[in-house]
Amino acid sequence: EPERVHIYHSLAQAEEFTQTQAHVHKAQVRSPTWAAGDERAPVYELLTGASPPDLAEAVRRYSALFPAPQADELHATPPVPARTLRRWRASFRQAQAELGSGFLGLLPCQHRQGNRLRKLPAETVALMEQKIAEEYERCEQPTLFSVWSKLLRACQERALLPPSYQTFCLAVKRRPQHQQALKRRGVRAAYPLAEFYHELELRTPRHGDRPFEIAHLDHTELDIELISSGTRRNLGRPWATLLTDAFSRRVRAAVLSFDPPSYQSCMLALRECVARFARLPQTLVVDGGREFASISFETLLARFEITKKTRPASEARFGSVVERLFGTTNTRFIYNLVGNTQMTKGDVREITAAVNPKHLAAWTFAALLERLQQFAYEVYDQLDHPALGQSRREAFATGLAQGGERAHRVIAESEEFRILTLPSTRNGTAQVVPGRGVRINYLFYWTDGFRDAGVERAQVPVRFDPTDAGFAYAFIRSQWRQCVSEYHTVFKGRSVKEVMLSSVELRRARQQHHRSIAVTAHRLAEFLNSVQADEAVALQRLRDAETKQAPPCKNQPQVTTTPESAPSSESLRLMEYTARPDQLEVYEEYQ
Structure with a gap:
């Protein structure tokens, strides 16, 4: 009887097992007349299919068959039964005759033993x-x-x-x-x-071969809560925009903003890069954000001959240089500050008022920006990078020495560069209204160039300063003209973000009173001056109270009444009637 009896659930499974065993048997007794170098040769298949334990067992069997002369007692193999030795010797001779190597016959090949087919139909x-x-x-x-x-x-x-x-x-x-x-x-x-893309051939370096060749620009929301320097009120988490060089991993620019990623953040980063190095990268790698697809951003890149490369969506490995920088900034800097929000990444129900980052916030915007730039420009810049084998500053200096200074790429901080880094409207142009000027973000801007009859009612390119709503620029007669906003004293120094939020608040307030009106500069000015108006009214009230309590002037004549000059009853009745508040005409409400 056979040593093992195989039981199958179906005839098809039995036939499949028989064919597999026949294939294995043919592979084991195949003739050694294979061409040299053929990967399907039996010797190659047996050796590559043997695991390290199989090879160790084959060596032990070989040592038992052919013991070394004068073997040391410490390295002597344990005794093996004579029947086992005869079986091993027979397998050795059969493999030597069929495969040309007797050692292959000593391999246990346990991975081929037994029924390894699935038991399920x-x-x-x-x-x-x-x-x-x-x-x-x-x-x-x-x-x-x-x-x-x-x-x-x-x-x-x-x-x-x-x-x-x-x-x-x-x-x-x-x-x-x-x-x-x-x-x-x-x-x-x-x-x-997903699988990595493995490069088996020498190609162009993915991070460039010199500084300023490739740079990555991206945004991240820092894990820290900030407060106001004046009122100590919580202002939320800021956004950081970082521009890093791919070759040296050096941070070119680091800026902060409370606004979500926008064209303004990109322009601030590029301005910072030009202010520090008087250079811009030759290739800029960005993601698919809308702030990188604006006409103003594309114009700036084209003006300074910068190639924009967009990373594939939802594939962060293409921007690993800047993405890793975000993680390093958080772990090595932000997470060591008071008010960091790494606790909120876990179970928020475990956070109490005593450990709430919003209540523990102590950093202001200006203080965090100063320390962030110090960390990026001084501390992080001098740390050794494992991939570079040196610090980022040293790699930058070495790259410049090898690749050259390239003075023709130097960019000066001129008026042209400042205007090109200003954002524009959605269409990029605005219509010139006669007598009013161009309307940008609910405000009219005027310059003397709008008096030209050939410019009236024409669409002209415009740009505005996000940090100062009091000024804008219009392209008239082949040159940029500075325009002044209406109610300039009110809007000067106010950011466009503040004006936009004020317009939203004003429209919401009117809707609550069931009034549908258009937002105009006059109403915006009134809304923005509401706080100052309340302060002025309060000051006037204090002045009036002090005037009433003050004694009368010495030169002021004293009026005395005598019985003869006392008013009659008819006059008193008429005075009482005319002095009734409900009968007076109301011109405006006093607050």
Whole structure:
């Protein structure tokens, strides 16, 4: 009788096992007349298929068959039964005759022993794979148990042998993890499981071969709460815009803003880069944000011959240089400050008022900006980078010495550069209204060039200063003209963001009073001056109170009444009637 009796669930499974065993037997006894270098030669297959434990066992058997002369007692192998030695010697001689190497016959090849086919019928396996692909790998993220329950019901309807829950879980884990996460959780969740792009040939360096060749520009919201320097009121978390050089990993510019990522943040970063180095990168790598697709941004890049490269969406590895910088800034700097919000990334229900970052905030905007730039420009700049083998400042100096200074790329801080770094409207132009000028963000701006009859009612390119709503620029007769806003004393020094928020608040206040009106500069000026007006009224009231309490002037004549000059009853009745408040005409409300 055979040593093992194999039992199968179906005839198809038995035939599949027989064919597999026949294929394995042919691979083991194949003739050694293979061409040299063929990867399918039996010797190559047996050696590459043997695991380290198999090789160690083959060496032990070889040492037992051919013991070394005068072997040391410490290294002597334990005694092996004579029958086992005869079996090993027979396998050695057979492999030497068939494969040309007797050592291959001593390999145990345990991975080929036994019945390693699946015990489930092929129909059940196919149905299980179908249920996993159609029921489990869905964006609704059903549980394993619910899908397994549906599989059991489907097997009962088809009279198939159902799999166990453990077998079903193992089948789910053996599926491609990237495809499974892509179907269940989306592209961003599956991105860390995607394969890397391996380069097997020498190509252009991905980070350039000199400074200022490639730079990355991106934004991140810092994990820290800020407060006002005057009122100590919480202002929220700021946004940081960083421009870093890909070759030397040196931070070119670091700016802060409370506004979400916008064209203004990009322009501030580029201005900072020119102020520090008088240079801009030759290639700028950005993501797919709208702030990088504006006409003003494209114009600035084209003017200074800068190539823009957009990273693929939801693939952060293409911007790993700046993304890693964000993480380093948080872990090495922000997380060591009072008021950092790393606690909010866990279970927010565990946060109490005593440890709430909003209550512990102590840093102001100006103080954080100063320290952030000091960290980026001085501390981080002199730390050794593991990929460079030196500090970023040293790599920058070495790159300039090798690649050259390239003086023709120097950019001066001129009026042209300042105007090009100013944003424009959505269309880039504005119509000249006769007698009023151009309207930008609810405000009219005027310059003497608008008196030209050829310019009236024409669409002219315009730009405005985000930090000062009192001035704007219009392109008239082949030159940029500075324009002054109406109510200039009110809007001068106010940011465009403040004006826009004021217009929203004003419109909301009118809607609450069931009044639908258009926002004009006059109403905006009134709204922005409301605080100053209240202060002026309060000051006037104090002045009036002090005047009433003061004694009368010495030169003021004293009026005395005598019985003869006392008013009559008719006069008193008339005075009482005319002095009634409800009968007086109201011109305006006094607050």
